[in-house]
Amino acid sequence: MTFNPNADIRSDNVSRGGGGGRGRGIAIGGGGGGCLVLVIVVVYAIMGGNPLDLLQGSDSGSSQSQDQGTGGDTGCSSGADANASDDCLVQATVESADATWQDLAPQMGISFSEPRGKLFSGQTNTGCGAASRDVGPFYCPADSTIYIDTSFYDELSSTYGASAGAFAKEYVVAHEYGHHIQNLQGTMDRIDHAQTGPRSDGVRLELQADCYAGVWADHASSSKDQEGQAFLEPLTDEDISDALSAASAVGDDHIQGEVSGGDVNPETWTHGSSAQRQKWFTTGYESGDPASCDTFSTSDL
Known part of the structure; x- marks a missing residue:
């Protein structure tokens, strides 16, 4: 249990089913409107697939890839x-992050607005195009929405070796929320999304999102609902260990080597190594300060 059972997690910006607009989006690896994927697309590409097959822009009149949710x-x-249901866990994490970043964003010079959260099953339409569950959790800047099919959590533990603990799942949501903060900052529009490699803009973007997830974790048990109830119970060492387990599980080196059974090739990295992802989550968690998350200026990733 990580959430305060008495916390009010009702939401106006998290829903199940439906989907974002069907306007044409830029597919993964494209420019500033490209959707940012946690892990599945990396595996798909390593196994020889074309990531564009997983997320395709669709014309506004298309009826392709209808959402399977309600x-x-x-x-x-x-x-x-939230302690009983993964769908509710996602919603509660978004609500907690809303409260955290509403306070922090103005200190960063950001005009804050909440993202939307969309729970779906199987496939959905988004502002970045049609997406299936194979894409994994992602944030679409075109419609400022975090998309999650919670069946991914089973794969995160069974296939990638992450802890099945609740805070490992919350890390996933907080990472995608970190991309929303980057979108508000304009970072996504300034970087080269086509770069790969251990020091590429893409890796720096992902590591910063991990750091922002750590910042949220630091503030999580002090962020409160409208009635003054804390969203989360005080975090334990086990909670942080669960988050670090998830961060390690989605490292490029772990996916290339231990999950896919291939060679580790840093020049193809898009998200960073397991050690880097853990390091930057820890940086954000220990500081609680978004200013500590400047992965773009440092030479020490």
């Missing part, structure tokens, strides 16, 4: 629901 309210209202 629209409307998620039915999640309390921290107790």
Whole structure:
């Protein structure tokens, strides 16, 4: 259990089913409108697939790739629901992150706005194009929405070796929320998304999102709902260990070597090594300060 059972997690910006607009989006690896994927696309490319097959822009009149979820309210209202259901865990994490970044963003000179969260099953339409569950959790800057099919969490532990603990799952959401902060900063529009390699803009972007996830973790148990209830219980060493386990599980070197059974080739990296991802989450968590997350200026990634 990580969420305060009494916390109010009801949300106006997290929903199940539906999908974003169907306007044409830039596929993974494209420019500033490209969708940012946590892990699955990396594996797909390593295994010889074309990542563009997983996320395709669709014309506004297309009926392709209809969402398999049901629209409307998620039915999640309390921290107790978040402790019992992965769908509600995602919603609660978004609500907690909203409260955290609403306070932190102005200190960063950011005009803050909340992202939307979309829970889906199987496939969905997004502002970046049609997406299936194979894409994994991702953030689409074109519609400022975090998309998650929670069945990914089973793969995160069974295939990639992450802990099955709740805070490992929350790390995934907080990482994608970190991309929303980068979108508000304008960072996504300034970098070269086509670069790969251990010091590429793409890797720096992902490591900064990990650091922002750590910043959220530092503030998580002090962020409160509108009634003054803390969203999360005080974090334990086990919670942080769970988050670090997830960060390690989605490192490029771990995916290339231990998961896919191939050679580790740093020149193809897009997200950073396991050690780097753990390092930058820890940096954010120990400082609680977004200013500590400047992965673009440092030579020590």
